Amino acid sequence: MTTEVRTASPADDIAEILLDAPTIATRVAELGREITAEYAGKDPVFVSILKGALPFLADLMRQVPIAVSLDFLEVSSYGDSTETSGVVRILKDLAHPVEGRHVLVVEDILDTGFTLRYVLGHLRDQKPASVRLCTLLDKPARRIVPIQIDHKGFEIPDRFVVGYGLDYGERYRNLPFIGVLKPEVYGRR
Numbered sequence: 001m002t003t004e005v006r007t008a009s010p011a012d013d014i015a016e017i018l019l020d021a022p023t024i025a026t027r028v029a030e031l032g033r034e035i036t037a038e039y040a041g042k043d044p045v046f047v048s049i050l051k052g053a054l055p056f057l058a059d060l061m062r063q064v065p066i067a068v069s070l071d072f073l074e075v076s077s078y079g080d081s082t083e084t085s086g087v088v089r090i091l092k093d094l095a096h097p098v099e100g101r102h103v104l105v106v107e108d109i110l111d112t113g114f115t116l117r118y119v120l121g122h123l124r125d126q127k128p129a130s131v132r133l134c135t136l137l138d139k140p141a142r143r144i145v146p147i148q149i150d151h152k153g154f155e156i157p158d159r160f161v162v163g164y165g166l167d168y169g170e171r172y173r174n175l176p177f178i179g180v181l182k183p184e185v186y187g188r189r
Helices: 021-039 054-061 114-124
Strands: 014-019 045-050 069-076 089-092 102-110 130-138 151-155 178-181
Touching: 021 054, 021 102, 021 130, 021 151, 045 054, 045 114, 054 102, 069 114, 102 114, 114 130
Parallel strands: 045 069, 045 102, 102 130, 130 151
Antiparallel strands: 014 178, 069 089
């Protein structure tokens, strides 16, 4: 006899949904139109920061009907914590040179600014024609390092959010919405 193992849904750990899937899809389509107009005729490269920005990147690039290239950086500054350590490490660098290219960094969330300051500096050192930033979420209440956002999806309050690529301990990325994690979940780790 087989025993069925039941696990709780990741959505059970969500205290509140900040942005539902239709709201996200509408804004991503608007961002796609903005980016299409800005980069028409420029052969841009979208640089996504793994892993959290992948759902956003996938949806965004489908809304941009011009030729684009993709590349990826993987950085770490959080680990399993809800707070950034402030120490940024590149775990995976770009696969292709960006010298002379128009680079659009596609990020899931701008929080303190430490990670993006490091990433943007790293990219500018490679002498691209331009480096601009598109972030789905902006959390200005936590900003320590000023960062210019060229394309912003949503401004959110200072809450720890998961879903649509954002994680806590590598979980919750697959939720189709962005929600606030219940505080008691932090104590389980």
